[in-house]
Amino acid sequence: MAKALIFAGGTGRRMNSCSKPKQFLEMHGKPIIIYTLEHFEYHEEIDGIVIVCIKEWIEELKGLLNRYGITKVLNIVSGGDTGHDSIYYGLEEMRKFCSKDDIVLIHDGVRPLINEELISKNIEAVKRYGNAITAEPVRESVIRCEDKKSITDVPPRDQMFVAKAPQSFHFGEIFKLYEMAREDGWKTIDSSHLCSLYKVPMHMVMSTKNNIKITEPADFYIYRAIYEAMENQQIFGV
Known part of the structure; x- marks a missing residue:
């Protein structure tokens, strides 16, 4: 089995939203964070979720989990000043629930357009290769x-890819790297950047x-446009 670490600690300053952080903005009446969580909630190989959230919005999130029937959440912890810090705090919390060999998928709360197959591919890759970095080819x-x-x-463009999420690891390996970075004073963009700094294949x-x-x-x-197109394809077969 595997667990998911969802970080939703950003305040969304670039969204120009005065009332809500970006992960709580609604699309068709449902918050973005719930669309994201549902992918992990419904995946049969995911048996637990830890969420890193803005402290002031934790109670709101708890209410949303109850409202939408998200049952796999083990705990919610406060985020840090940076994404790097938020992931570290989330991993630190996961020590309560994970052995060193457990698989952890690290994912953005505001990246809702993933699917069951991608989660499965990440889990299988960690089992075979030790980690998995989701990526896509650059278009320019x-x-x-x-x-x-x-x-x-x-x-050369055919050698260039963009790192996405999930980014997945054995818990013991990725937590060790974040502890090392904390001791060394490094702050990274994401987990793949951290692996690169420490020369991890x-x-x-x-x-x-x-x-x-x-x-x-x-x-x-x-x-919203992509989601509605996907919904129409399912309904009308277009």
Whole structure:
């Protein structure tokens, strides 16, 4: 079995939402965080979920879990100042529920367009290779610039991918890395970045299409359009 660590600690400043953090914004009357959680709630290989949330919104989240029948949540903990800190606090809480060999899928609360197959592929990859980093090919050329002025080089596009989520590991391995980073004073963008810093070999799992992270207002409208298109396809077969 496996467990999920969902981090939803962001305040959503880039969403320009004065009333709610981005993970609590609603689409068709349901908060984004619930759409995300449902994928893990309904997956037969996931037997527990820990959520990292903004402290002031934990009670609101508890109410939503009851309302929407999310039963696998083991605990909710407060987030940190950065995404890196939030993941560390979540992993620290998971020590209560995980052995070192348990599989943990780390996922953004505002990345709701995943599916059962992607979760299964992550779990299988960890069993076979030790970890799994969800990724998708870039659609445009990537440039590298070291001074924010001059282009250093343009890597071949067919070798370039974008790291997504879930990012999945054996609990003992990933918690050890976050503890090392804490001692070394490093703050990372995500778990794949942390693995790269410590030269940990990583296995890539190809992402589902449209695995977007809802960060800015345009992302929300793109998500809504994609979701409605998917719903219409199921209903009308188009």
